[in-house]
Amino acid sequence: MANQIYVGVDLGGTSIKVGLCDENGQLLHKYEGPTLSEEGAEAVLDRIADYCRKAVEEAGYAWEQVAGVGAGIAGFLNIREGIVELSANLGWRDVPVKKSLEEKLGKTVKIDNDANVAALGEAWGGAGKGISNLICYTLGTGVGGGIILNGRIYQGFKGMAGELGHMSVVPDIEAIQCSCGQFGCLETVSSATGIIRMAKNAVERGEHTSLALLPKITAKDVFEAASAHDETAQRIVSRAAYYLGRSMAHLAAMLNPERFIVGGGVSHAGELLFVPVRETFDKYAPAPLKADVDIVPATLGNDAGCIGAAGLNLF
Structure with a gap:
């Protein structure tokens, strides 16, 4: 079992997918639940935090083993500040995802465009390894x-x-x-x-x-x-x-x-x-x-x- 794990969130308009990976890009465990974006950004961010914790618990890891959390989101992002400036899929505008999730999870959080993280996934653990x-x-x-x-x-x-x-x-x-x-x-x-x-x-x-x-x-x-x-x-x-x-x-x-x-x-x-x-x-x-x-x-x-x-x- 890996000593440290990395949590990845694929945030879509319909569902939220959470994956746990080791340092080599091997997918260790997956968890998925509904987005329910109509409930508003704060509710979705609460849901992401809940899904992340559930995924780690289900896989038998301690939260202290999480080395970082990342999220892929469709839309126009201020990646450096961790802000979703506009996401049509979610109905979001100027949502400080990084700041909010770091407060909820107590971990470093990074965000990027969904297509960028898919490319990184293939580079890290897929066809581009x-x-x-x-x-x-x-x-x-x-x-x-x-x-x-x-x-x-x-x-x-x-x-x-x-x-x-x-x-x-x-x-x-x-x-x-x-x-x-x-x-x-x-x-x-x-x-x-x-x-x-x-x-x-x-x-x-x-x-x-x-x-x-x-x-x-x-x-x-x-x-x-x-x-x-x-x-x-x-x-x-x-x-x-x-x-x-x-x-x-x-x-x-x-x-x-x-x-x-x-x-x-x-x-x-x-x-x-x-x-x-x-x-x-x-x-x-x-x-x-x-x-x-x-x-x-x-x-x-x-x-x-x-x-x-x-x-x-x-x-």
């Missing part, structure tokens, strides 16, 4: 990301680095407006939302595709249709993969990572997605910057957030 320079994509409803440079999360000027989904990669003639207000963002083509949009547009244009027979199209449906040699679905997957690979080539030129890790629901498409992504990356990345660089799926799944949050006090 042992690699100091990597970039992690999360392909879900949107496209999130995190950048690890020299073994540490790269946060940028205001702690907002790693917004990979908002790189402009689609040319103007093909670009549509993103939820961020700009045009041509990666998120518009390589997220589940973007893939579904392209599929619906194809059906509305009257293209001959099995997707037209479905009452509601999901990204999984598109990948399954592509596997079954549906030409429309194959074209959509190819487009999503192409721009994802192009974005990686841009990042390779700027940051020279050793590995790209891709997680989130869309990554479950497997080699149907990864093969064309790798081909595009190989085509567009400068030769010296693509040598020995690999593109791999994430391995931690939904545990990446709480594992990475636990690591905030080590990295």
